Amino acid sequence: xxxxxxxxxxxxxxxxxxxxxxxxxxxxxxxxxxxxxxxxxxxxxxxxxxxxxxxxxxxxxxxxxxxxxxxxxxxxxxxxxxxxxxxxxxxxxxxxxxxxxxxxxxxxxxxxxx
Amino acid sequence: xxxxxxxxxxxxxxxxxxxxxxxxxxxxxxxxxxxxxxxxxxxxxxxxxxxxxxxxxxxxxxxxxxxxxxxxxxxxxxxxxxxxxxxxxxxxxxxxxxxxxxxxxxxxxxxxxx
Numbered sequence: 001x002x003x004x005x006x007x008x009x010x011x012x013x014x015x016x017x018x019x020x021x022x023x024x025x026x027x028x029x030x031x032x033x034x035x036x037x038x039x040x041x042x043x044x045x046x047x048x049x050x051x052x053x054x055x056x057x058x059x060x061x062x063x064x065x066x067x068x069x070x071x072x073x074x075x076x077x078x079x080x081x082x083x084x085x086x087x088x089x090x091x092x093x094x095x096x097x098x099x100x101x102x103x104x105x106x107x108x109x110x111x112x113x114x
Numbered sequence: 115x116x117x118x119x120x121x122x123x124x125x126x127x128x129x130x131x132x133x134x135x136x137x138x139x140x141x142x143x144x145x146x147x148x149x150x151x152x153x154x155x156x157x158x159x160x161x162x163x164x165x166x167x168x169x170x171x172x173x174x175x176x177x178x179x180x181x182x183x184x185x186x187x188x189x190x191x192x193x194x195x196x197x198x199x200x201x202x203x204x205x206x207x208x209x210x211x212x213x214x215x216x217x218x219x220x221x222x223x224x225x226x227x228x
Contacts, residue, residue, distance in 0.1 A: 043219030
């Protein structure tokens with residue numbers, strides 16, 4: 001299937017700084033994307049999603065940007081906190097024979113330092 | 115809140131054993147998924163199901179099978195466990211077959227095959 005990849009495997013930021021996590025996708029037909037956060041010992045949790053008819057979507061302290069021209073997705077976290085330390089995955093909707101499933105990237109580990 | 119429950123957090127099995135991983139969701143979701151998560155590889159789709167008694171292979175189905183006899187329960191079966199199946203296994207569910215649908219994850223089962 002199509003690949004979803006991340007530019008950096010690890011990211012270290014200071015508490016209070018803004019974080020930017022990047023993701024590249026290769027399937028130009030992809031039209032729905034999700035960012036998940038996975039804390040140690042837990043399953044991935046939904047953070048924010050975006051549809052291809054949008055180029056920006058904001059949540060609480062998080063913003064997702066979508067650039068369809070270069071097939072790039074980013075997650076911005078404002079005023080990063082220690083509780084933001086986790087692995088972040090981008091995922092794209094993948095068309096299968098009988099429906100749809102999410103195709104995940106390899107993940108970026110975010111470490112917030114005091 | 116949606117709850118996806120995996121029956122075991124940790125399992126240790128011997129090579130050649132038949133292994134059952136159980137997953138139950140309590141929100142009447144039609145879709146259920148099994149992923150495995152390995153360091154540096156992200157989440158990879160093993161199998162999924164869009165209805166009772168219905169299943170479709172994901173990207174890495176070899177060595178696995180699944181069973182969905184009831185809507186709320188989706189089982190992953192390792193017919194003859196091998197050491198390369200040592201991994202974190204994540205179950206997920208989602209509401210509909212629509213494209214714009216997030217998946218909710220369980221806590222994961224860390225399986226070690228010795």
